Structure formats: C-alpha cells, structure tokens
Amino acid sequence: MTTATLPVYTKKDFQTDQEIRWCPGCGDYAILSAVQSVFPELGIPREKFVVISGIGCSSRFPYYMNTFGFHTIHGRAPAVATGLKISRPDLEVWVVTGDGDSLSIGGNHTIHMLRRNVGLKVLMFNNRIYGLTKGQFSPTSEMGKKTKSTPFGSADRPFNPISLAIGAEATFVARSVDVFQQHLKETLKKAAAHKGSAYIEILQNCNIFNDHAWESLTEKDARSEHVVQLEHGKPLIYGKNRDKGIRLNGFDLEVVTLGNGITEKDLLVHDEQHPSPEYAFMLAHMEQRPGFPAPIGVLRSWEDVPCYEDVINSQIRDVTAKRSPGDLAKLLRAGDTWEVRA
Amino acid sequence: MIRFCGDSGDGMQITGNQFTNTVALYGNDIATFPDYPAEIRAPAGTLPGVSGFQVHFSSHDVYTPGDSVDALIAMNPAALKTNLSDLKPNGILIVNLDDFGETDLRKAQMTSSPLEDHSLDAYRLFPVELTKLTRASLKDLGLDNKTVDRCKNFFALGMCYWLYNRSLDTSLRWIEDKFKSKPALAQANRTAMQAGYSYCEATEAFQVSYEIPPAKLAPGFYRNVSGNTALAMGFVAASQKAGIPLFLGSYPITPASDILHELSTYKNFGVVTFQAEDEIAAITSAIGAAYAGSLGITTTSGPGMALKTEALGLAVAVELPLVICDIQRGGPSTGLPTKTEQADLLQALFGRNSEAPIPVLAPATPGDCFWIALEASRIAIKYMVPVIILSDGYLANGAEPWKIPDVSQLPEIPVHFETNPVNFRPYRRNPETLARPWAIPGTPGLEHRIGGLEKQDVTGNINSEPLNHEKMVRLRAEKVAGIVQDIPDVVPAGDPSGDLVIVAWGSTHGAVTAALKAQREKGRRIGHVHLRHLNPLPKNLGEVLGRYDKVLVPEMNMGQLVMLLRAKYLVDAHAYNKIQGKPFKKSEIENKIEELLD
Numbered sequence A: 001m002t003t004a005t006l007p008v009y010t011k012k013d014f015q016t017d018q019e020i021r022w023c024p025g026c027g028d029y030a031i032l033s034a035v036q037s038v039f040p041e042l043g044i045p046r047e048k049f050v051v052i053s054g055i056g057c058s059s060r061f062p063y064y065m066n067t068f069g070f071h072t073i074h075g076r077a078p079a080v081a082t083g084l085k086i087s088r089p090d091l092e093v094w095v096v097t098g099d100g101d102s103l104s105i106g107g108n109h110t111i112h113m114l115r116r117n118v119g120l121k122v123l124m125f126n127n128r129i130y131g132l133t134k135g136q137f138s139p140t141s142e143m144g145k146k147t148k149s150t151p152f153g154s155a156d157r158p159f160n161p162i163s164l165a166i167g168a169e170a171t172f173v174a175r176s177v178d179v180f181q182q183h184l185k186e187t188l189k190k191a192a193a194h195k196g197s198a199y200i201e202i203l204q205n206c207n208i209f210n211d212h213a214w215e216s217l218t219e220k221d222a223r224s225e226h227v228v229q230l231e232h233g234k235p236l237i238y239g240k241n242r243d244k245g246i247r248l249n250g251f252d253l254e255v256v257t258l259g260n261g262i263t264e265k266d267l268l269v270h271d272e273q274h275p276s277p278e279y280a281f282m283l284a285h286m287e288q289r290p291g292f293p294a295p296i297g298v299l300r301s302w303e304d305v306p307c308y309e310d311v312i313n314s315q316i317r318d319v320t321a322k323r324s325p326g327d328l329a330k331l332l333r334a335g336d337t338w339e340v341r342a
Numbered sequence B: 001m002i003r004f005c006g007d008s009g010d011g012m013q014i015t016g017n018q019f020t021n022t023v024a025l026y027g028n029d030i031a032t033f034p035d036y037p038a039e040i041r042a043p044a045g046t047l048p049g050v051s052g053f054q055v056h057f058s059s060h061d062v063y064t065p066g067d068s069v070d071a072l073i074a075m076n077p078a079a080l081k082t083n084l085s086d087l088k089p090n091g092i093l094i095v096n097l098d099d100f101g102e103t104d105l106r107k108a109q110m111t112s113s114p115l116e117d118h119s120l121d122a123y124r125l126f127p128v129e130l131t132k133l134t135r136a137s138l139k140d141l142g143l144d145n146k147t148v149d150r151c152k153n154f155f156a157l158g159m160c161y162w163l164y165n166r167s168l169d170t171s172l173r174w175i176e177d178k179f180k181s182k183p184a185l186a187q188a189n190r191t192a193m194q195a196g197y198s199y200c201e202a203t204e205a206f207q208v209s210y211e212i213p214p215a216k217l218a219p220g221f222y223r224n225v226s227g228n229t230a231l232a233m234g235f236v237a238a239s240q241k242a243g244i245p246l247f248l249g250s251y252p253i254t255p256a257s258d259i260l261h262e263l264s265t266y267k268n269f270g271v272v273t274f275q276a277e278d279e280i281a282a283i284t285s286a287i288g289a290a291y292a293g294s295l296g297i298t299t300t301s302g303p304g305m306a307l308k309t310e311a312l313g314l315a316v317a318v319e320l321p322l323v324i325c326d327i328q329r330g331g332p333s334t335g336l337p338t339k340t341e342q343a344d345l346l347q348a349l350f351g352r353n354s355e356a357p358i359p360v361l362a363p364a365t366p367g368d369c370f371w372i373a374l375e376a377s378r379i380a381i382k383y384m385v386p387v388i389i390l391s392d393g394y395l396a397n398g399a400e401p402w403k404i405p406d407v408s409q410l411p412e413i414p415v416h417f418e419t420n421p422v423n424f425r426p427y428r429r430n431p432e433t434l435a436r437p438w439a440i441p442g443t444p445g446l447e448h449r450i451g452g453l454e455k456q457d458v459t460g461n462i463n464s465e466p467l468n469h470e471k472m473v474r475l476r477a478e479k480v481a482g483i484v485q486d487i488p489d490v491v492p493a494g495d496p497s498g499d500l501v502i503v504a505w506g507s508t509h510g511a512v513t514a515a516l517k518a519q520r521e522k523g524r525r526i527g528h529v530h531l532r533h534l535n536p537l538p539k540n541l542g543e544v545l546g547r548y549d550k551v552l553v554p555e556m557n558m559g560q561l562v563m564l565l566r567a568k569y570l571v572d573a574h575a576y577n578k579i580q581g582k583p584f585k586k587s588e589i590e591n592k593i594e595e596l597l598d
Helices: A028-042 A058-064 A077-087 A099-105 A107-116 A161-167 A181-193 A220-226 A278-284 A308-323 A328-332 B012-026 B077-086 B102-107 B130-137 B145-149 B152-163 B169-178 B183-203 B227-242 B257-263 B279-292 B302-318 B345-350 B368-383 B393-397 B466-486 B506-521 B541-545 B560-569 B586-597
Strands: A049-053 A068-071 A092-098 A121-126 A172-177 A198-203 A227-230 A244-249 A252-257 A294-301 A337-340 B002-007 B029-035 B050-058 B069-074 B087-096 B124-128 B220-226 B246-250 B272-275 B295-300 B322-328 B386-392 B399-403 B449-451 B498-505 B526-531 B533-535 B548-555 B574-577
Touching: A028 A058, A028 A121, A028 A181, A049 A058, A049 A077, A058 A068, A058 A092, A058 A121, A058 B449, A077 A092, A077 A107, A077 A308, A077 B246, A077 B272, A077 B279, A092 A099, A099 A107, A099 A121, A099 A161, A107 A161, A107 B279, A121 A181, A161 A172, A161 A198, A161 A278, A161 A294, A172 A181, A181 A198, A181 A294, A220 A227, A252 A278, A278 A294, A308 B272, A328 B227, A337 B012, B002 B012, B002 B077, B002 B152, B012 B029, B012 B050, B012 B152, B012 B169, B012 B220, B012 B399, B050 B077, B069 B077, B069 B152, B077 B087, B077 B102, B087 B152, B130 B145, B130 B152, B130 B183, B145 B183, B152 B169, B152 B183, B169 B183, B220 B227, B227 B246, B227 B257, B227 B295, B227 B322, B227 B368, B227 B386, B227 B393, B246 B257, B246 B279, B257 B272, B272 B279, B279 B295, B279 B302, B279 B322, B295 B302, B295 B368, B302 B322, B302 B345, B302 B386, B302 B449, B322 B368, B322 B393, B345 B386, B345 B533, B345 B560, B368 B386, B368 B466, B386 B393, B386 B506, B393 B506, B498 B506, B498 B541, B498 B560, B498 B586, B506 B526, B506 B548, B506 B586, B526 B541, B541 B560, B548 B560, B548 B586, B574 B586
Parallel strands: A049 A068, A049 A092, A068 B449, A092 A121, A121 A198, A172 A198, A227 A294, B002 B069, B069 B087, B087 B124, B246 B272, B246 B295, B295 B322, B322 B386, B498 B526, B498 B548, B548 B574
Antiparallel strands: A172 A294, A244 A252, A337 B220, B002 B050, B029 B050, B029 B399, B220 B399
C-alpha cells in the first residue's frame, strides 16, 4: 500500500505562499478551502496532483495549490490535461474552469473530454458572469440579463451545464455550492473516487459583478425549500419540514406534498447509477420549471465505461505484445529496399 | 520522364507509385510529383477531376520530377487537355481511345477530337482501346464491367513496363499483398497488367523500347521514401534516441494527414497518436504530453497552423519542448489544399502576439525530412523550446531514393529530467543553453506552477514588474538566438564565390540544384546556399552572401525569405517568385539566372 509510506498531509501542505488575488468575499475562497481540505484525505502523494486551468478568475486556482500546476490558455485546459493524462495515467489531474472558460470558448474541448471519458476531475465554477473581464454576460447568464455588453438585456438562452454534460455522455455529473462546505467536500471526494471524467458544477457567487446570483438557493431561510439534495438510494425529499417530494407521473416528474395518502414510498428513489441518461436529464432540468427545486449532489455516476487513457495505453501494450517492441533499424528498412554496391 | 494522368477515379496515383517503385528498385534515381485535385471525386471526365503522377527516373542523379515529360499516358480528353503542354515535341502520347467519344470531349470542353484534327501531329500518338482490351483480357473472370474497367490503369502500367523494359515483379508482389483478401481482384489486376505488357510485345505498337541503366548512387541500402513517411520515421527515431515516448496530437488536414496515419501504426514503439477534436486541442494536448515528459509533436498545414497560434505562444512562455510540423499548401484560407507553396515562412517566424521567438527548420528533400525531424527534436529538448518544421505538399508527397541510415550513427538526444528538490527553481536557466529545467509532474519535492502569465526570472512566480518583463522577453530571444552556436555553418554548393549565389529553402532544392549544375557546365560561377535552419540563420550566412556579386532567392511565395535577407544583411537580393501551386522547373531557374547574369 502506498498509504503506508505516505506522509500525513494537512490542509497547510496544499497551500502556497502566493498572495491570493481574488476579490474579498469571492466564492472562490470557499472552493479553494474545500479542495485544500479534501486533497490531504485522498491518500495520494502530493507530487502526483496536477491542477490545470484555463483563463478567468477561477483559473488562478493552480497558483494557490501547492501541487504541480499549469495555468494554460482560455478554454484549453481539458485538452492540455488530456495530453498529460494519456501520457501519465498515474497522475491525479484536476481541471479548474469557469462558465465562460468551459462552456463558451472551451465548449468544444469540454464535450469531447466528456465523451472520451478521460480520467480528469473538472471543477466548473459557475457564477453566471464574466468576472475577469469585468461583467459581461456568460453562457449561463439568464436570458434578458442586463450587463455591460447587454445594456438592453441578453438575447442568449443559457446553457444548463449539468444537462450539457449528461448530453455529452459524461460518466460523472454532480453539482454543489460554494457555501455548502460539507456538501462540497463530500462531492469532491466522490468525484475523486470516480474512474473517468468527473464534471462538477459548483455554483459560485461573484459578489462584484453578479452578487446574489444563487441567493434563492443559498439564503438560509429559503434553501431547504428550493434545493433537493440527491442521495443515492434515498427518496427525493426536500422542504423545511421535509414534507415535499418528487415523484414520477407518466414520463414526467411532479412535485408532491407528503400526507393525504402520499407517503415516501410514492417518491422517486435516487439512482445515480441508472444506465440510461433520461432520468438524470429530468433532474437536471427541474430548476428551469416553476415550482420545482434545484438539484444538488451526484446526478449521474456511471462506472461501466472505460477511461480513455486506459484504452489508449492498453492498445499500445497489446500491439507491442503481439508484434514485439519496435526495432528502429527494421522500421527504417521496411518495404522494398535495394543495395547499391561500391 | 513519364506522366500518368486521368480521372481522379482512374487510379493514377497507384499507377504512378507502382512505376516509381519498380524503377527505383531497379536502381534508377527518381523524383516524383503527384498532382491531384482537392475534390475526392470531381465529376468523372471533367477538367477539375484530372489527377496526375509524374516520375522522373534516370541513370544519373535526379533532382526534380522534371520540367517536361517524354511520355504521357492520358486516360481521357480532360487529362490530355490539362497535361499536353508539358509533353516534349515528338514525345510518346498514349491515349485511351475508348474514352474519346462525343460526351467525353464535351466534358473536357473540346469541340473536335484531337485524335482527328491534327492538333497532336507534333507527338508520337498511340491511341489504344484500353477499355475494350482490358475487358477482353478479363472476360473469363466473371467480374462486372465496373470492376473490370477499374483495372485499365494496370493494363496501361503493363504497357509502360514493356516500353521501359521493366520487370512486372514488384507490382505483382504489391498486387498479391494489396488484394490478399480479394483473390478475384488480385487476379484481375495481375491479368490486366500482363495483358498490357503482352499487347505491346505482340502488336509492336511501339517501334522502340527504352533501356535506362541504373544510376550511380553512393553505396548502401536504399528505399523509396516520401517526405511525410520520412518525417514520421524521423520522430520515431528521435523518440528512441531520446528514450522518451512520442506523443502526436493531430487533426486531419491535407497534406499532413499521412504523418498521423503512419505514426498511428507504430504503437509497438510506444507512440501515442491522439486525433484531437480540433487543431487547438491537437497542439495543446501535445503541450500537455510535453509537460508530462513525452516528446510532444503536432502536425498540420497552413489553416491549422493559424489556429495553433495562441498555443504556440503558450509553449514559448512555459518553455516546454514541442515540435510543430506545418506541411505548407497554397493559401490564403483554404486555398489550394492539395497544391504546394512556401508562403508560411513569415507566419512561422512572426505569426504570434508579442515577442515569441521560435526556431524554424525546413527540410530540403523528402529524405531530409527524416533528419530534420531528429534535428528539431534535438533542439526542442536541449533548449526547452517549441520548434517549427516547414515542409510542403511537394516534399510531403514526392518520393526519392533514400539511403537508409545506420541506427547507431543517428545523433544522440540527451534528456535530463530535474529530480533534485534542493533549491529547485523552475526558471533557473542552464547558463550555456539558457534552457530552464524540465521538471515533470510526479517528481517529489518539485511541485511548482507554470502558465502563460509573465513569470519572475528564476522563481517562475507570476510577476508583472516592468524590468522583469523586459528581462524575460530578452532571455527568451537570447535563448533562441544562441542556438546559432549549435548549428552548422552553410557551405555553398557549386562555386564558393563568384557571380551569383542562389539562396533557397525547402522543396526548391531539386530545381535549384539541377539548374546550378546546368549553368555551371556553361561556365558560369554560381553557388547555392540551401537553408535548413531559418531561425536562427547560420552565423556565416552574411559573410557567404558577400562572396558573390549577386544574390537570387527563388521562392514559392511573394518573397518572404528575400525580405528577411534584405533586412538582416542589407544585401540587394533579387526575388524570384512562383505562386502557382506547382514547384519550380529547372528551366525557370535557369532562365532567371541567365536574365540576371547576361
């Protein structure tokens, strides 16, 4: 066991001496703290961690993590990370990105990483705004949003990130919130345990350019009425008095109040390992419908798909075993050759 | 010199390749020029659908596929119309008589048949009923007409083997191998080729046949190699000599895709080929692999190169080794995907935001692509820098006999991964090369961060102080400029001083070499400098240029190298430009030389 010789890490071991340059009050601090708390618990040597980011506020993340880190270019972190993970499957590679970086300029890399199922953990900070460029709408901003670049309201329909990830055949899709520290840490650990691509949307507050974006989910009095926490094998119950639930009605979901003959047994029991994606899609789209709560937790965790890097590397091993290791001299002399004598 | 031309579905590339292999194995020196349309199958029989393959083979050194051909095999009127101007007077012209009907002529926009209107009187015309004869020879095999008609290129090939006194053996072996699982097709192609050969023997259609003895090449083992194959093998060799795995990130693009195809077969050399979702992922995945300690490479052509620009800047900033191959083609934009050009030189040198110097190399011949891959990898690893290779469509698809090197004589490519955590600084430089350490993830105690933001000298921490930025810009420039100490001086071919020096790069090598030889035989004092290193330029280049009265720079662009030479050395260099998607002819270079010197 590697853990036998593993140093005992604390949160401090994953902090750097770099001055953190996020705005005071930014939700990123909470996420950084959660990651720095979880990494020491994963039983992995520190030098095996690599944090790769693109561009944006969230992408400053690697500078604050005392691991290997690579701050790449806008939207391309999944591609850089894919090259790294194929080459070194033993490394624990985490990608840190945002709604603009992952869903706008890097949308293509995001979907292709997910469908390939590269063994990367992706933390997508969704604050529904462009922060680093000072306040333009993002691909997750609500339609009609007034920003610096849309003074009369945005004409764009937003992406639903978890739905997009499920549609891209992601094998692990989860959602958490910057201020729900315990839930966030638990979700990070589940992502770490997943073999293929793990995509986590983290709802994050930008208190400068889009303050209160998630208030209806995070505000103390409201949160239990507006959030349903998904737990594998447990019924979909929520509400301050845990008196509301989600049940299946034909091909659709409906919100019901417990009592009057409706019991927990009537409710949908969460199955994150369901082989078909339709169920996860329904959950992902709940919050866009009036009267439905927003889901947090693991929407989908599907283990039946091999990791991309394993497929690539086992193909190399298989061909090598079959043909024997390449001989350069033979390669150069392949095909028809002839000799010219002196 | 012989050219096969026909419809893009007529199998002219296969026919040309077969002829090439046969004459090369016999010992002739060769140069080839495949010329095919961008459309996979343009409407049959039309002018845009014409595909050609030219082979120059000889008993002496061959430098180019040749200016004009001695024999032309035209499968239809469109092929005849687009290629006839390159046939020498009194040259052999074989046409497929069966495809010269009214409809065929109309498709080629001809009003009268050239076979009847005396427009071909200057040539030795041999109209052959290729389709009918092929059908007749295969009538017992029970194949449908469509399949049978697809064998007529092998009938024509058989005729050419008779004409040039070549054995059918090489092609028979190839057919055997190619159609292993389809014995009926193997039989059909074999029979068609033998029938073509016998047809010539029996009919005495041609009064003569030609004997071209083997060329005198340096002793050793040879094989045919195209530029793309040579590049692929060069990278495998570099990976082996460096002792690190090869990672290719690539997105399919003409004329570079063959490198991806080729490398994808070398899995037992530990080669990873990653067909990425786009050009940007192709290069950034290679950067990720280089970060991991692999030899990261990416292959593309002009439009893809444009897309990779930002990532090239990242590779410059994070100072990781990387090799980028741009197999140039005609542009701008999509341009001429299947035609050659050399117009990405300035893009390779300067096409990035801000100051982002990158070493640039260019192979001179198809075989040289092997050596340039090794050289680019060596520089990338030694100096921790991205390196660009500029090949082009002509080198990529053209073939030449290549002397197979002895593996033990290939250059060593030492790799050092940093492992010592004591006082480790990610941007502390090797005082000699100015390279920073290659500190790969997974190494205990070396945890550090890199990225595209400007870094502090030595520590690598992000830093935007004015003087630090200037220092870093100068250090990156100095590092690349310093490579000049590590590359050979130029030694001009031909006269070491004299009336004129031709400075060229890339695939113009053959035409310039042939023209130089011819003009020197006429008594002119001319030298030829062929640049394989375009950044930095060899350190004695300025001095060498000064030894000649005039400087001529032929390029398949609007004058990119000539601009650099004029700027850097203040010489009155003459530009000679051809931007037609076709390589220079020897005669064109000769004419230019005469114009300048007479």
